Structure formats: C-alpha cells, structure tokens
Amino acid sequence: MKFAEEFRIGGLQLKNRFIMAPVKTAYGTPKGEVTPRHLSYYANLSRGGVALIILEPVAVSQSGKEHPKQLAVHLPDSREQLAKIVDLLHNNGTLACLNINHAGRAANPKATGIPPEAPSAIPCPATGQTPEILQKQEIEGILESYRRAVRVAREAGFDAIEVQAGHGYLIQQFLSPRTNLREDEYGRDKTLFINKVFDIVRAERGDLAVLVRISGHEFVEKGFTPADNGVILKLAQDYGFDAIHCGFGNACDTPPWYYSHMALPEEKQKEVVAAIRKQTTLPLIVAGRMGDPDKLKQYEREDLADCVALGRPLVADPAFVTKLIAGTTEEITSCGYCLQGCLANVKNGSGIGCIANPEVDKQPVQATHQRSVAVIGGGPAGMAAATQLALMGHDVTLYEKGARLGGQFAMAWQAPHKGTMQRPLHSLISRTERHVAKIELNRAVNGDSLGSFDHYIVATGSRQHLPEIAGLNEQYSMTSLEFFEQAKAVKGPRILIIGAGMVGIEAAEILADQGYDVVITKRSDTIANDMEMITKKLMLKRLDEKENLLISPNTTLLAFHADRVEFTREGKHGEWEPFDTVIIASGMEAENSLFNQLQEQGKSVRAIGDADTPEDIFAATQKGYKAAVELV
Numbered sequence: 001m002k003f004a005e006e007f008r009i010g011g012l013q014l015k016n017r018f019i020m021a022p023v024k025t026a027y028g029t030p031k032g033e034v035t036p037r038h039l040s041y042y043a044n045l046s047r048g049g050v051a052l053i054i055l056e057p058v059a060v061s062q063s064g065k066e067h068p069k070q071l072a073v074h075l076p077d078s079r080e081q082l083a084k085i086v087d088l089l090h091n092n093g094t095l096a097c098l099n100i101n102h103a104g105r106a107a108n109p110k111a112t113g114i115p116p117e118a119p120s121a122i123p124c125p126a127t128g129q130t131p132e133i134l135q136k137q138e139i140e141g142i143l144e145s146y147r148r149a150v151r152v153a154r155e156a157g158f159d160a161i162e163v164q165a166g167h168g169y170l171i172q173q174f175l176s177p178r179t180n181l182r183e184d185e186y187g188r189d190k191t192l193f194i195n196k197v198f199d200i201v202r203a204e205r206g207d208l209a210v211l212v213r214i215s216g217h218e219f220v221e222k223g224f225t226p227a228d229n230g231v232i233l234k235l236a237q238d239y240g241f242d243a244i245h246c247g248f249g250n251a252c253d254t255p256p257w258y259y260s261h262m263a264l265p266e267e268k269q270k271e272v273v274a275a276i277r278k279q280t281t282l283p284l285i286v287a288g289r290m291g292d293p294d295k296l297k298q299y300e301r302e303d304l305a306d307c308v309a310l311g312r313p314l315v316a317d318p319a320f321v322t323k324l325i326a327g328t329t330e331e332i333t334s335c336g337y338c339l340q341g342c343l344a345n346v347k348n349g350s351g352i353g354c355i356a357n358p359e360v361d362k363q364p365v366q367a368t369h370q371r372s373v374a375v376i377g378g379g380p381a382g383m384a385a386a387t388q389l390a391l392m393g394h395d396v397t398l399y400e401k402g403a404r405l406g407g408q409f410a411m412a413w414q415a416p417h418k419g420t421m422q423r424p425l426h427s428l429i430s431r432t433e434r435h436v437a438k439i440e441l442n443r444a445v446n447g448d449s450l451g452s453f454d455h456y457i458v459a460t461g462s463r464q465h466l467p468e469i470a471g472l473n474e475q476y477s478m479t480s481l482e483f484f485e486q487a488k489a490v491k492g493p494r495i496l497i498i499g500a501g502m503v504g505i506e507a508a509e510i511l512a513d514q515g516y517d518v519v520i521t522k523r524s525d526t527i528a529n530d531m532e533m534i535t536k537k538l539m540l541k542r543l544d545e546k547e548n549l550l551i552s553p554n555t556t557l558l559a560f561h562a563d564r565v566e567f568t569r570e571g572k573h574g575e576w577e578p579f580d581t582v583i584i585a586s587g588m589e590a591e592n593s594l595f596n597q598l599q600e601q602g603k604s605v606r607a608i609g610d611a612d613t614p615e616d617i618f619a620a621t622q623k624g625y626k627a628a629v630e631l632v
Helices: 036-046 078-091 136-155 170-175 192-204 230-238 266-277 293-301 312-316 320-326 343-347 380-392 407-414 419-435 480-484 502-513 533-544 593-600 617-629
Strands: 007-009 012-014 018-020 052-054 095-101 160-164 209-215 243-247 284-286 307-310 372-376 395-399 438-440 455-458 462-464 477-479 494-498 517-521 549-552 555-560 565-569 572-576 581-584 588-590 605-607
Touching (some): 078 095, 078 136, 160 192, 243 307, 380 395, 380 419, 380 455, 407 480, 407 617, 477 480, 480 581, 502 549
Parallel strands (some): 018 052, 209 243, 395 438, 477 581, 494 581
Antiparallel strands (some): 555 565
C-alpha cells in the first residue's frame, strides 16, 4: 500500500506515511511538566511502527493552556523536560514533532488562573467562558511565546514543529470574521497575526520541518470552509513550510467534529479533504477516524492524501501500523471513536485511557509465580482480566454462561449512531480468543461445580434493579436487557421507560425512531448522566427534535392502574393514560452471589467489573486489568 512507503516532508525522510496525530493526554503536572506516564505512553507509541509522532498539543504560554495538565513549553526547564520524550522517540526509531498552540477563547481558567484572552469578546460555547479582549502589548507577548516555543523545539532535538492554525484556536480566531471584530490593525487585516507567527517560525525554525494544522471545515454557521482555508494554504506555501495537516471542526463550537465523534457522517469528511487537496501542492496529511483499513484503501485509491494521521486508533493499539503493514489486521485492537476512555478522562483530569486497551500508559508485566486462575464471566472485565493473566504467564480458564463473549457490551453498538462500537467489541473478543487457551462457553458454574484453582476472579456482571411501584407487576413489562436482547416483543403504541440514564435514553431513541409514542421518566433532573458528554449532547439534541418523545425529569411514579398511571413531578400530582409496554431501565445491581459463595468457602477470590460495582465499559476493562496485574 502507498501509505506503507517511505515519504519526504521537507528535510525529513519518513519510513512510512503514518503519523501520530496530536492527542491530548492530561498526563502532565499542573505546571506542565513531563511525567513517567508520558514516557511510558510515548514508549508504547514509538515501538508501534509509526514514522512521526506529533506530541500532544503544547501551550506556548500559561495564558494559552486548554486543560490543567497540559504540557507547556514556557517553563525554565521545558527544553530538558521535552527532550526526555524526544530522546525516547529517537531511540525507538521514530521522528518527533512539537505541536504548538495558544487556545485563545478556548483556554481554561482552571489551567491558566486568568480569564481567557482572545481577539474579541466572543463566548466559547463549549466552556461557557467569555474572553477578555487582547491588548496589543499582550498580543506582542504571545508572539514572543511562539518565538520561544520554536527555539525550545529546536534545542530539545525535535525534527519538526506543527503550528496549530485551525480548530477555532487563537490563530484562527484572528483570521475568522466570526471571532475577530477588532477595529485596529489586527481587525482590518485579519491575516496580520498569522503572518507575524509565520514570520517568527520561518526565522527561528533552523532545520525543523514545519507542518501547519488546519480545520478543513468548522461545520458552524459562518465558520471556515475549505474555500476560506485558501488563505492559510497559500501562506504556508509562500513561507516555504512543508506540509498541511487537515482536521475538522473547532474546539468551541463544534467539538463533535473536532474530536471526530462516531456519530458523524463519513462522506462529509471525504468531501472536505478532496476540496483541500485541490487547493495546495504541499503534502497533505489527513486526520479523523482513519483507523479503518478499508477507509485507508479508499483514500489511497482516490489519492486524497499523502500521509495519514492516526490519533485514537494508536491509543487503542500502538502497534496498529506494524500490524497493518504486516497484513495482520485481524490482530488490531480497533477504536470505536466513542471518546469514553480518551477524551472523557482528559476532561476529568485522570489522564487518557481506552476502553479496549487498559495498557495505554503501562508497560508489560510478567508473573513471578504461575498460578491457576478461574475467571467467571466473559464480559469486558472478565475478558480483560483473563487476557492479561494469560499474557503474564498464568494458567487461565475463562467461563461464560452464554453462547458468546462480550457480556452487556455486545449490545452497546445497537444504540443509534453507535455502530462503530462493534470494532472494539470484536477486538476484545478476538484478543481473548488468541491468548486464553481455555474458554468454556455455555458453562454456568457455582462454587461447588467449579474445579480447584489457586485464585478466582468473578466477573458475573449485573442485573436490572427493579423498582417497587404499586401495580408494576401487573403491567406488560421488560427490563432494558430484555429489550436490547430482543427477548420480548415490544407492544405499542405507548411506551413508558423508567430511568433516563444512558441505557434508557438509547432505548427511547430507538423506539421513537420506530414510531412509538415514548415517555421516559427520571426521579432526578440529571438525564443520561452516565454518558460521555459529547455523545450526550448529540443524543439530547436528536431527542429534542422528536415530537413523539417526552422526557420527564424530577418524576416519581406512584402507581399503575388499569385506566391510568399516577405520578408526581416537582411536587405536583399528575396522571398519564395507560402504557402498552413498560421498560425498566432504572439502574443495575451487582450480580455477586458467586463471589459471596466463594468467599464463604474461604477461596482466594476477587470481584471485578459490574460484579463489584456497576460502572461503564472503561471502568470494567480497567478493573479487569488491575485484578490481573496485582496477581503477580
């Protein structure tokens, strides 16, 4: 394949055309220093076959930080800090690139200690912050920060730098009439700021290759389109820079496009790339959900790009490139673009992870003593534990009472716009089947039927919590699990869903799309609180457009009668007409009876996943991995 061939960007000779995109990690210290987690993470990535790694976005100054644990380039020892990563990458045969950025109105006051600063006081919807207007002296200070950043990159040994000129960050904020309402020279000539940045980069670059990152389309009203990007593309060429790196969306107005969410249409992305391709003769790097081998072949056939940037696909599997080039694509751990393990954990500050790869920032572990281990339950937690135990050298038997592995995760992709979740599901199953020699399906076990093992790990999942509501037992009802497993037929036209967490909301969307009249209730005012934030916003927007769906928060169901359903909402009594089907989605309870039985028998046993505490898929695989590595 073309992308497996060598390629040249400026003075850099790439061993193939695969590049690691700049992915936020939140591994840094609050000051912005490199940590051991960084080194382990980049060690994994640099051993996986990618030619060039663009580090996570690095703030050129304190005022430009986007999250509290973002790496910085303005510290007194930034050169020495960043050189640790550069040396590691070079030792593993990978080139290193520094992405430099100032977030402008997207900056985070929790990280900067001051309000955001931008060309004009245009609020950032994603953060809810309205920036202060930059004064000329402050602009000059930021420009000097760019100068210092390029020098640090050169002195730390980087091979390239990438200037972030898109995605609604500071440079694009100056360029865009939407966000630059200034009346001074920076408003009259909206290219003045980017020209000054590019002047500095050209003067300070030395032997560094220079990449320019753009947002091919912002997908927001009056935002940048491929045509508007013409000014950046021409400037990059005129300044003698070396490549264009095309992504999508912007951080303030269209985060789903910026983070390439699974729900977005693929065809629009391809159209934008094709339009950018026609406007520049510089090498084009394309990013955004590029972890599908079939999609790569399509981009190759249509000559849409010279190089491919992989972000989260490499977080899911650092060896993606090696496996792809070797033709062993069935061994790739695939990204589902769900954002649950990556972006969600950057936002909450715990650091990037992956639902399908619990070893994102960890190194291989070997057992000091081989043990026989029974893992009971073949869901995500059980598969993660069994696989890791086998890789460590333990003698593992995995028991699953059903006919397939996957547990409740096997139903996740059935929700609207979640089809890509089949990929990490299949990857987890495939990885388990490759490494765990003894897998017994259709095997329900208890403490007496299990054989003798040194250790037992119980991953028996969870069961539906059944609320106590008068008359509920007389209704035609089913649990959310029965709904997604299609164990019972839905009767309509009127459907009541009890519980507006992720599962209830997803069931509601499916049924509303099928034409049923749906009411979904929640005792509190938090809707889909267990859902990744971007996924939640996209779903609630879709649900808000459905006339046949009512979400009723702060609602307590009192009783089901033959002719009505009684409830209170915010202290007021109300009634609905009867429903044809009631779906119970009011949370899950740990299924830990086997754990209790084994514990009573004095066995060495541990409960993981939902059998410990019902949580999400990320927590499940993390718990499974942790249970394994702690059994050394």
